Amino acid sequence: MEMIQNSLQKLQEENVQLELHIFNTSRKETNKGRPCRTINFKPKEKSYNLKKQKSINKTINSSTKNIVKNTKKTKTVKARTTTTRKTDVKKSNNNKTKFHQLSITCDVDTLRTLIRKKSVRVVDVRRHDDYKKGHIPTAVSLPLATVLANDTPEGIIKILQNLGISNLMPVVIYDDTFGALAARVAWTFQYVGHTNTALLEVTFSKWKSIGLEVERKINKFSATKHSISLNNNIHADASYVENISILPKQDLQNNVEIDLHVNSNTVQSKSPDISITNPLNNKIIIDSRERLNFLTEHIPTAKNIPYTMLGTDTSILREGKELKRFMENRGISPDSEIITYCGSVGTLSGLAYYAFKLAGFNNVRLYSKSFKDWKSLGKPKQEFKEANYWDLSAE
Numbered sequence: 279m280e281m282i283q284n285s286l287q288k289l290q291e292e293n294v295q296l297e298l299h300i301f302n303t304s305r306k307e308t309n310k311g312r313p314c315r316t317i318n319f320k321p322k323e324k325s326y327n328l329k330k331q332k333s334i335n336k337t338i339n340s341s342t343k344n345i346v347k348n349t350k351k352t353k354t355v356k357a358r359t360t361t362t363r364k365t366d367v368k369k370s371n372n373n374k375t376k377f378h379q380l381s382i383t384c385d386v387d388t389l390r391t392l393i394r395k396k397s398v399r400v401v402d403v404r405r406h407d408d409y410k411k412g413h414i415p416t417a418v419s420l421p422l423a424t425v426l427a428n429d430t431p432e433g434i435i436k437i438l439q440n441l442g443i444s445n446l447m448p449v450v451i452y453d454d455t456f457g458a459l460a461a462r463v464a465w466t467f468q469y470v471g472h473t474n475t476a477l478l479e480v481t482f483s484k485w486k487s488i489g490l491e492v493e494r495k496i497n498k499f500s501a502t503k504h505s506i507s508l509n510n511n512i513h514a515d516a517s518y519v520e521n522i523s524i525l526p527k528q529d530l531q532n533n534v535e536i537d538l539h540v541n542s543n544t545v546q547s548k549s550p551d552i553s554i555t556n557p558l559n560n561k562i563i564i565d566s567r568e569r570l571n572f573l574t575e576h577i578p579t580a581k582n583i584p585y586t587m588l589g590t591d592t593s594i595l596r597e598g599k600e601l602k603r604f605m606e607n608r609g610i611s612p613d614s615e616i617i618t619y620c621g622s623v624g625t626l627s628g629l630a631y632y633a634f635k636l637a638g639f640n641n642v643r644l645y646s647k648s649f650k651d652w653k654s655l656g657k658p659k660q661e662f663k664e665a666n667y668w669d670l671s672a673e
Contacts, residue, residue, distance in 0.1 A: 377446045380476035382636050383595060384450045386490065389414075389478060392448060399443050399499075401451045403459045404482065412492045414452065414485060418499065422459045425466055426623060429646075434470045435506050442499030443472065452478035452485070457594030458585065461628030465644055471507030477632060479593050512631075514617045514643040516655050522561045522617065523578045523658070561615045566630035567649075577619065577652060578660040583608065585626040588633040595629070601637035612639050619645040619652075 378392060392398035393416050400417040402409050409419040418441050428437060443449060449467060453459040460477050467475045478485075486492060563580040565572045572582040587604070589595050596604070602612065610616070616634050620626035624646035631644045645651075653659065 377474065378448050380448050380450065380474055382476060382632055383479045383593075384476040385479050386485070386488075389450050390490070392450075398448045398450055399441060401441070401449060401463065402482070403451060403453045403463045404455075408454070410494065410496070412486075412494055414482070415491050415493045416497055417452075418497050420463065422453075422463060422625070425463050429466070431470050431506055431508055434466055435504055438467065438470075438472060438504045439501050442502050443504060444502045445472070445504055446474060449475045450478050451475065452480075452482055454482040455625075456481065456585075456589055456629070457632075458625040458629045460594075461632050462623065462625045462646070465512070465624070465628050465631060465646070469509055469513055471505060471509065473509075477594060479595070481594065484592065511641075512643055514645040515647070516645075516652055516657060518643075519563060519577060519617060519619070519645055519652070520657060522563060523580075560613070561617065562610055564610075564616055564618045564627070564630055564634075565649075566618055566620045566626045571621065573662050575659045575661045577649065578658055580619075580660075581608065581610070583630060585620070585629050588629060595633055595636055598636045598638060601633050605634070605637055605639070612637070613641075614639070615641040615643070617643045617645055619648040622648055622650040624648050 378388075378397060389398065389400070393400065393414075396416075398416075400414050401420050402413045402417040403420055403422050403425070405421050405423075406419050409417075409421075413419070420437065420441065425434070425437070428434065449464075449472060451460040451464045451467075457477055464475045464477055563577055565576045565580040565582045566585045567576075567582075568584050568586065569582060572580075572584075576582070583605075588601070595601070606612075616631075616639055618627040618630040618634070620628075620630075624644055627644055627648060628646075631642055634642045
């Protein structure tokens with residue numbers, strides 16, 4: 279800019295000198311007594327001053343272009359900086375995202391709202407062929423068989439990661455089998471540390487019957503990271519159950535005759551209505567199979583609460599208050615420690631596990647490998663010799 283100003287000043291000085299020269303010439307001719315004449319000075323196109331003017335103009339234009347160019351660069355840098363800052367803020371906000379905290383069960387309206395907000399992972403645990411015929415919108419397919427085939431903490435964490443489930447993301451699980459399959463998968467997720475997991479309160483058939491949205495799209499999501507944090511307070515294995523299942527040779531208090539056969543490792547009692555006394559009476563084993571299976575054989579000291587008594591026609595589980603009253607009527611106190619089991623892989627007992635949680639029982643465990651594992655290890659069993667018709671009713 280200084281160069282431009284100097285050039286303009288020089289040009290002005292030259293123009294002033296030219297005007298003075300014309301003025302002096304005019305005065306000389308007047309003094310000689312000649313008529314005064316006006317001199318019209320028209321510089322030639324190729325004059326020195328015109329060339330200089332063009333040079334100055336060229337310099338000004340060049341400088342102006344540079345200034346504009348530099349201004350554009352400055353604006354671009356500022357725009358990039360602003361975009362970067364916005365991106366950083368967005369990332370920061372994503373890191374601070376507050377996920378919806380689920381309860382034990384998730385109602386239909388809540389799930390539909392979370393789906394619209396794209397802030398939930400819905401998991402369908404039916405067979406994949408059933409999933410392809412139709413499922414709840416955005417749901418991913420995770421058949422129970424896949425979970426059982428990878429039933430180690432590391433295997434389950436890998437499943438969570440592959441489904442795009444991060445540590446805090448809400449997960450709602452459903453099936454079409456009165457909630458038993460969903461319960462087993464939900465418990466498994468919570469056992470490895472994904473606490474924000476819930477059961478959908480209805481089955482898929484019920485979802486369809488009330489006219490809710492269904493899609494056939496095969497949903498997949500980008501893999502993510504998930505930490506592992508085992509919750510051993512909700513898990514029980516055979517050794518833990520065995521420590522609770524005390525096998526006295528005679529229960530004097532209830533006068534129940536018991537025979538312990540060394541070969542068959544079977545305990546026999548005359549009445550299913552009188553349980554073998556467990557000195558650890560604050561710990562209760564719950565057999566959630568149907569009544570006839572329970573009467574045939576079960577883990578000693580176990581009480582029978584069939585899974586068929588836990589739900590209703592419209593929901594996989596009864597209301598919490600109703601379940602609590604149901605348990606208390608069977609002599610089960612909310613301050614007891616509960617261990618549920620069923621026949622093989624913990625599906626029916628998984629549903630019983632969540633029934634107790636919904637009833638307000640805080641200390642509940644699942645023996646996920648259940649009676650099949652118990653028998654394979656050669657553990658003692660209890661059976662009834664003289665069960666009658668009325669014994670078939672758990673009421």
